[in-house]
Amino acid sequence: MYNLKKNLALLIIMILIIINVVGCNASQEQASNEGPQSLMVLSGAGLRKPMDEIGEVFKEKYGIEIQYTYASSAHNLSQIELSREGDVYLAGSLYYYESAKEKDLVDFKEDVAYHIPIIAVPQGNPKGVKTLSDFTKPGVKVVLGDPKSAAIGKVAKKMIEKEGLREQIEKNVVATAATVNELVVYITMKQGDATIIWEDNVMNIPEVQMIEIPEEKNMIKTIPVCLIKSSKQKELAQKFIDFVVSDEGKGIYKKHGFKPVK
Numbered sequence: 191m192y193n194l195k196k197n198l199a200l201l202i203i204m205i206l207i208i209i210n211v212v213g214c215n216a217s218q219e220q221a222s223n224e225g226p227q228s229l230m231v232l233s234g235a236g237l238r239k240p241m242d243e244i245g246e247v248f249k250e251k252y253g254i255e256i257q258y259t260y261a262s263s264a265h266n267l268s269q270i271e272l273s274r275e276g277d278v279y280l281a282g283s284l285y286y287y288e289s290a291k292e293k294d295l296v297d298f299k300e301d302v303a304y305h306i307p308i309i310a311v312p313q314g315n316p317k318g319v320k321t322l323s324d325f326t327k328p329g330v331k332v333v334l335g336d337p338k339s340a341a342i343g344k345v346a347k348k349m350i351e352k353e354g355l356r357e358q359i360e361k362n363v364v365a366t367a368a369t370v371n372e373l374v375v376y377i378t379m380k381q382g383d384a385t386i387i388w389e390d391n392v393m394n395i396p397e398v399q400m401i402e403i404p405e406e407k408n409m410i411k412t413i414p415v416c417l418i419k420s421s422k423q424k425e426l427a428q429k430f431i432d433f434v435v436s437d438e439g440k441g442i443y444k445k446h447g448f449k450p451v452k
Contacts (some may be wrong), residue, residue, distance in 0.1 A: 228255040229423060229430055232266040233280040234341065236305075236370035236391050237413065240446040241280065247442070248433055254426065262339040262368050270295050274420040277427040280434075282341025282370075282388075283411035290416060297424075299414040300435045303448040306389040306410050307345055309401040310377050317383040320401060322350065325384055326358035333373055333382035336366045342373070345409050346386040353407070374398070393447030412451065 233241050238260050245256035259266060263281040267290055270276050279296060281287055282305060290296040311319050317330045325332050335343025343366065350356050364382060367373050370391045376382040378397040392398040415434050421427050433439050440450035 227253070228257050229278065229426060230257050230259070230276045231278040231280065231430070232259045232261070232270060232276050232418075234263045234266070234282040234370075234413075235260045236282060236342070236388055237280055238371075239390075240443045240448065243442050243446075244434060244439055247438070248430060251433075252429070254430075256430070262336075263341045264339040265368070267295070270418060270420075276418045277421040277423050278430055279416040279418055281414055281416070283345070284414055285344065285411075286341065287414040287416055295419055296416040297419050299416040300431055301451040302413045302415050302435055303440065303443045303450045304410050305341070305413055306449065307342065307349065307386050307403055307408055308389045308392075309384060309403060310373070310387045310392050311384050311399050311401065312377055312380045313397050313399045315399050315401075319384040322353050322355060322359075322386075322403070322407070325350075325362060326355060327362075329383075330362050331364045331381070331383045332359060332362040333365045333367060333376040333385045334363055335370060335373060335386070336368050339368045340370060341411065342370050342386065342388055343367075345411060349386065349403075349407065349409055390447035413448075 231241070241258060245258065249255050259269070259276070263283070263286040266279060267281070267286055270279060270290070271293060279290065280302070287296065287299045309319060309322070311317070317327065319325065319330060324330065334346050337343040337347040350359055365376060367376065370387055373385045373387050374391055374395065377385055377392070378395065389400065392400055415431050417424065417427050417431060443450050
């Protein structure tokens, strides 16, 4: 009788353990089915200020964390192509969206804001640079974005070629940078005398003086936000894109010196 009671007690304990394990697995499966709690967003490095703030506001509103990868538009595009990972792609110009579309990497895009190129020089403009033609003057140290990786580099190259100044300016180029943030460093540290950069990247930086480029000589670009085709979280990614292009999201861009697309 004692052994029977003992075996019965052990059987009950085993049943309880099995129920507990099954219950835990069910809870884990339910949590998994509730959906992901983060999104991977690959963004141009020059968009960091507004996108950081948008990520914080989005998390406060919806409890979804945004994991950013900030790099040049070309680098991010290559990463998407190689890894097929990520949910949202923000590029410095429509050129990269078109390239991504041709490679069947993105589903669609929404336009966020305009990127306006300007000439940037160290505060006080020690070399007296006023126009692109001044980039050719002897002794002017020019730094430019790399046209193979940075949207601003591609734009700068086209603007310079349009003015017929490529060979003259190339003689004064002391460095090329993969991202706009590196261009900012060159100018603030006075390692360069002039560059072409997006207006928003040097807004409110006291060490940098901005010089407008006449509209007829300028090449203003549009910033697109794209849904990555291989995303496994398309509904959530769409929610984030909708927020980026909402009045609130565009207001954040405006706060950081961008001109939003209407």
